[in-house]
Amino acid sequence: MKLAFSPCPNDTFVFHAWVHGLVDGAPPVDVTYADVDVTNTAALDGTFDIVKVSYAALPWLLDKYELLPCGGALGRGCGPLVLTADDRPASDIAGATVAVPGDRTTAYLLFRLWARGFEPGRIEVVPFHEIMPGVAAGRFDAGLVIHEARFTYRDHGLTCLADLGEWWESTTGHPIPLGAILARKGLDTTAIASWIRSSVEYAWANPDASAAYVAEHAQELSADVTRQHIELYVNEYTRDLGVDGRAAIDVLLRRAADAGLVPG
Structure with a gap:
């Protein structure tokens, strides 16, 4: 299964368990590490099975992908x-x-x-x-x-x-929708979401297990900055978007479409 996400600490922390075969029932993955500004356009051809993109890129990708309810970055106090x-x-x-x-x-x-x-x-x-x-x-x-x-x-x-x-x-009044996890249409999104949630749960239960993997891809960030990064961007919305998270995404993309900045 082809999986693409960024080398940022939040993504490597979230996907560590799946990438390393620690999630029961999850298939092996072929990982592409790329910053989100790259995957936003690289995903247009549907190459990846699962991909991390910006929520702002969703209107161009929903013909090929479905939004998953977990694994992404959405929260409060974490904006640009x-x-x-x-x-x-x-x-x-x-x-x-x-x-x-x-x-x-x-x-x-x-x-x-x-x-x-x-x-x-x-x-x-x-x-x-x-x-x-x-x-x-x-x-x-x-x-x-x-x-x-x-x-x-x-x-x-x-x-x-x-x-x-x-x-x-x-x-x-809404949290900020930053990064989304998409799955290619036709795949079993229920199973994929369960594997991602299991990977998140494993990361929270075993925070030291992913430390070397996160540090390897953290682009020379200090351990303290890496910790703050993970604590800020991996939260309950990473486990599940919920009603509040979905409302935030809807408001963002509706406002952007009304302003002519993204397709409707």
Whole structure:
């Protein structure tokens, strides 16, 4: 079974047990490690059986895939940040050059919804690891960052212009839908969801078991940042989206479609 997810600590933590044959009844997997900005478009041809993508990419993928109710990243206090090298009002984004990690990421979709009325002058899609150094060096006026950057941006001397998670939660009351797990249509999604839940449960029950695997793919993150990353992004919504999680996804994609940013 072809499985694709990012090398980020939350994904390797969630899928460790399945990848290593520790989930009863789950088939062996052929894993592709790729950042979500890559899988958002790589999934368009239906190559993967199970794939981690941004919720923002769903409207382009639901002809080939079904959304699974578990395994993804959705929560509170975990949204993308807009960073600058100095203090400035949010309206200064108008006309600015902003670096973003992908044009179909949930982060960028939230940014576009937030910035309506003071749109930036130029958007540059660049590899995530280049964003904070680029902002610090003056290459970009601002940068849109996700994941562990929430814990490390001050190390680059940067300032948080806007927390898009706080903006989203205060505007809608919903948690932030970030990363989704999809299964190719025609597969047994009930079985797949049960294997993923079992992998999550194993990770929570045996947190040390995945430590070496997570560290191997953690791109030189410190153990403390890795721990914070997992604690923030692997939560009850990872076990099951539930009514609240599904409502958040619906609100995000309806707002985006109404604004003409994604297909209906």
